[in-house]
Amino acid sequence: MCGIFCVLSRSPAHLERDRAVDEHLRRRGPDWSRDLTVTGRDPHYQCLFSAHVLHMRGLLTPQPLQDNAGNVLLWNGEVFEGLPVTPEENDTAVVSQALLSCSGPSDVLSVLSRVRGPWGFVYYQKAGDYLWFGRDFFGRRSLLWKFDGGVLTLTSVAAHDSGWREVPAVGVYRVDLKAPAEGGAVTFEVYPWAYAGKKVVSPRSETVLECVPGGCTAVMNPSGLVLTSPVCPLNMSVPKSLHDTEPQPDTHSSVKDLELLLASKEKSDEVSGLIEVLSEAVRRRVQTLDSPSNDHASVAVLFSGGLDSMILAALADRHIPAHQPIDLLNVAFKLQEPKKQKDSAKNPQKQKNKPTDSKAPIFSPFDVPDRLTGRAGVKELQDLNPERRWNFVEINVTQEELREMRQRRIGHLVHPLETVLDDSIGCAVWFAARGTGFITEEEGHRPFSSSAKVVLTGIGADEQLAGYSRHRVRFQTSGYEGLIQELAMELGRISTRNLGRDDRVIGDHGKEARFPYLDESVVSHLSSLAVWDKADLSLPRGVGEKLLLRLTARQLGLRQSAVLPKRAMQFGSRIAKMEDTREKASDKCSRLLTA
Incomplete structure (x- = not known):
């Protein structure tokens, strides 16, 4: 587990962190801390990545993790199944290696759909200049977002301040860093969860439109790509003979x-x-x-x-x-x-004249x-x-x-x-x-x-x-x-x-x-x-x-x-x-x- 933090700016402004936010992040990950900045030239953008790692298994893997192709991964999660992770390996390195082999968005979605376990992540895909982020199907790892002054911030934890919202756990998001941004605005492409073999998208995905930070826009990805839900749909069957049994008396259960x-x-x-x-x-x-x-x-x-x-x-x-x-x-x-x-403590004489009950429970x-x-x-x-x-x-x-x-x-x-x-x-x-x-x-x-x-x-x-x-x-x-x-x-x-x-x-x-x-x-x-x-x-x-x-x-x-x-x-x-x-x-x- 770790505390992850990312700032995206379309201007050459100096990127800074809130000191209180940084303190909260450091407590989440006491075993390793590091920053990494990535700069795009045409068009211009800056991404500051910061991670604070709590080492749990395998080799201690520093984050942000940058691979040989220049991709950067912030991974706050655990891979319990889906991707093979040996006892000697660290799941951050395994996920990074799996994402390195991805070319198009369908490959990225395939990797994430296979992971069984909690996760929140931010991933800079250098080829194509894309920024991916999101949470697992249940949202078991925190990820917050805020857009202020043309700067998008993603973080595991914030400080009490206006503007922060939880990133909805309805799918994953991709920002095209090459796309023109009027006034520094950011557009997210949403890749929602859907049940295997079904094109019907969970109604949860509609809520993302209500939760995007002001100044940002969320749109469903035009290709219609989805993440495959890691769980099966809820059994909606009701008994044929609706034996709505009369409730039994609320007797003592044994x-x-x-x-x-x-x-x-x-x-x-x-x-x-x-x-x-x-x-x-x-x-x-x-x-x-x-x-x-x-x-x-x-x-x-x-x-x-x-x-x-x-x-x-x-x-x-x-x-x-x-x-x-x-x-x-x-x-x-x-x-x-x-x-x-309390009354007996105030009136000790009155209490002295009362018969004592040795069985009375002591408060x-x-x-x-x-x-x-x-x-x-x-x-x-x-x-x-x-x-x-x-x-x-x-x-x-x-x-x-x-x-x-x-x-x-x-x-x-x-x-x-x-x-x-x-x-x-x-x-x-x-x-x-x-x-x-x-x-x-x-x-x-x-x-x-x-x-x-x-x-x-x-x-x-x-x-x-x-x-x-x-x-x-x-x-x-x-x-x-x-x-x-x-x-x-x-x-x-x-x-x-x-x-x-x-x-x-x-x-x-x-x-x-x-x-x-x-x-x-x-x-x-x-x-x-x-x-x-x-x-x-x-x-x-x-x-x-x-x-x-x-x-x-x-x-x-x-x-x-x-x-x-x-x-x-x-x-x-x-x-x-x-x-x-x-x-x-x-x-x-x-x-x-x-x-």
């Missing part, structure tokens, strides 16, 4: 409910199919790493003890050598002390819901593999530290997103990924800071398996057809709602976010299934939503975590309780606007 369902051979086969592709997705993300020392983890999991993170931890346990620890990063925001305890300001389920989850994992050292990292955040770090760092990273939800999740993920807290050992608490470069996150599970409460509401009002439409929308907008932001936030610590639930093979597998094979929202909470994943958890040996109802991170970590509770998630967040 492990036995799942075991009864698993007794069916059909369900058991479905679970085995998901375990096979998801386990392979996790393997690719935890084994393509330089071997760390036995005392330090190379992989961490954003860990609440809930269903999604428990499955990731259990599958990572299969593929990471038993002598290496796994860090489980659990974040909690300080709770306000209950009013009764702990960081015992938020995710902390409690996290502790329970660690015990389940220890039962699965007692030989593994599971570092349960308790990350405690006070309101004072939250305000300070939002002002200094997080507000800039979340930008250009600006809602209350972006603030809550962005802050929670930033503190969790930092990994600074303590672990509990026999001797007591010990300060701890995770050194893992890879952070696994469960994003994508809810969006594909109907995990949100709004999915249950849609099912109740519109049946399977409505639910399918909701799931299609979820996956189509995941780049704009989550992935760019989370990549910027996690990358700020010199760590790389990896998303096993969004592995192309996993998404294709889930997309091929009928919706009722993935979820049954006529069943109670804790069973019906993400039913297939719950059955998977039970098959892996997990118990109580398999039937935990969904709890959003902002509520489980209690960051939402720290701020104005009257806010709506979609409101513009004043705390971000002043960062």
Whole structure:
């Protein structure tokens, strides 16, 4: 992974970087930094390329990477499949070599269509004077753009400033540097994603016209060329007998409910199919790493003890050598002390005359819901593999530290997103990924800071398996057809709602976010299934939503975590309780606007 930056100017003006932007980029890539400038003579243009590399595997490959033909590549990505990359090779060099053999645009699109894994890139193709850039199908790597004063800027991360927008993950873009530019304006040719064998382009590509920076123009490429989607279309079928079963009472969900369902051979086969592709997705993300020392983890999991993170931890346990620890990063925001305890502190005499209750729980300001389920989850994992050292990292955040770090760092990273939800999740993920807290050992608490470069996150599970409460509401009002439409929308907008932001936030610590639930093979597998094979929202909470994943958890040996109802991170970590509770998630967040 790295922080990439490119400035394009059609005039001989001196190209400069914002110092704050450069600091954010350097934190993303602490292992190597370099600049490179390319100048065109007729017509005149200048491109400044800058990269800050986080070395993950193979030989350290400096960026910007310039080949023998003068092409320049900025690559912020991972090749997990599609192009052959040996353990000794670096994927940046492999992608550069593949692009070197390209002549026309169809060749470039063919290379990018084959890559399986997250990427954001900028590529200067000297033959023909073209500048290519874009993000992968899901937008798992951040890329922002801005056009100001005749200068186009592309960057992994910016600073809080007007004009920045996320590059839509609808395809890739090409700028013809030879084309005349009136007033320095820039025109992008769009090469959109399309499903294999179909000329129908995803409706997402239409949104690019709404997102181009002012002073720029986006047009579909006149040749009609497309990128081949790395995933199959969503199965839109509904049951022939629309057995809209009456919702069952919201009774307490038990492990036995799942075991009864698993007794069916059909369900058991479905679970085995998901375990096979998801386990392979996790393997690719935890084994393509330089071997760390036995005392330090190379992989961490954003860990609440809930269903999604428990499955990731259990599958990572299969593929990471038993002598290496796994860090489980659990974040909690300080709770306000209950009013009764505050009153008793003010009136000690009154409290003295009250009978004492030795069983009354002692208030702990960081015992938020995710902390409690996290502790329970660690015990389940220890039962699965007692030989593994599971570092349960308790990350405690006070309101004072939250305000300070939002002002200094997080507000800039979340930008250009600006809602209350972006603030809550962005802050929670930033503190969790930092990994600074303590672990509990026999001797007591010990300060701890995770050194893992890879952070696994469960994003994508809810969006594909109907995990949100709004999915249950849609099912109740519109049946399977409505639910399918909701799931299609979820996956189509995941780049704009989550992935760019989370990549910027996690990358700020010199760590790389990896998303096993969004592995192309996993998404294709889930997309091929009928919706009722993935979820049954006529069943109670804790069973019906993400039913297939719950059955998977039970098959892996997990118990109580398999039937935990969904709890959003902002509520489980209690960051939402720290701020104005009257806010709506979609409101513009004043705390971000002043960062």
